[in-house]
Amino acid sequence: MKKLSLILIMAVVSFSSYAQSSFKEDVDVLQSVYGKSKSDLVKQYMNLSDTQSAAFTKVYDNYETERKALGQAKFQLINDYATNYATLTDEKADELAKGIFKNHLDYEKLYSKTYGQTKKAVGAINAAKFIQLEIYLQTVIRAEILESIPFIGELDKSKVQM
Template identity: 55%
Template sequence: MKKLLFILSLVFGLSAFAQSSVDEINLIQDLYGKSKADVVKEYLDLSDTQAAAFQPIYDKYEAERKALSQQKIKILEDYANNYSTLSDAKATELTAANLKYNQDSEKLLAKTHSKLAKAIGGINAAKFVQLELYLQVTIRAEIQNAIPFIGELDKTKKH
């Protein structure tokens, strides 16, 4: 029963996460007290000319990143929905989807870095990537801490 309650809370928790933090606004605001865009702008500290060149590239990046985040949410929800009956085939499917998501995220960031390097210079583009990776790792750690490892709930049931 405890296992079922945990899985239900995980499913509902992921749904709430998907609704309230798809673009990580709440988490970033909780961590930094400001929006992601404000954190990025403050950290980069661009001139007006650089900021004008940066903004459309950043906006496009964020739109594409948010679409990718929707895929990640679906993977997490699928995991939660199948946790208690996870088969080899489903585990392989979920792992492949997660790895593809990670690759697609890295490709998007690399593509954006290339555009930013031309628009605002190599150092500022590197600063953006450094900050973005930091934010992604922080968010991924929060998500990872919220979901059980495969079989983890089965082990707690035996004790």
């Protein structure tokens, strides 16, 4: 029980720090880490010929522009959740849930569109390879985010146990 309380206290501190950080700083840090190094990872993984690489780069650059906009929307939702966590109402919870659903659907639409464009540029196997890698990377990022934010009501329960 003491370990759980300590973990919840640490979650409160880290969540409070996250909530106080600015949206722009979070996006800048995440995109700088995720940007060029991700591009290098994708190019290495794809292992395309020079001709294929040129065709793929055009599709990939457009994809990254749209993905970054979706990433910004996702982090706006996270910051909105952090800002409103302590005073969450039914209306705000509904707004946040609907925003999350829309963001997830927008990612799926982007994957589908990009798969079609990549398939035309470099073939179905390479397109599937790219989408598989991208979904994996986004899943890892999503898991890290989910691990770092508390469930609704979780922090309230920690106050009772102290």
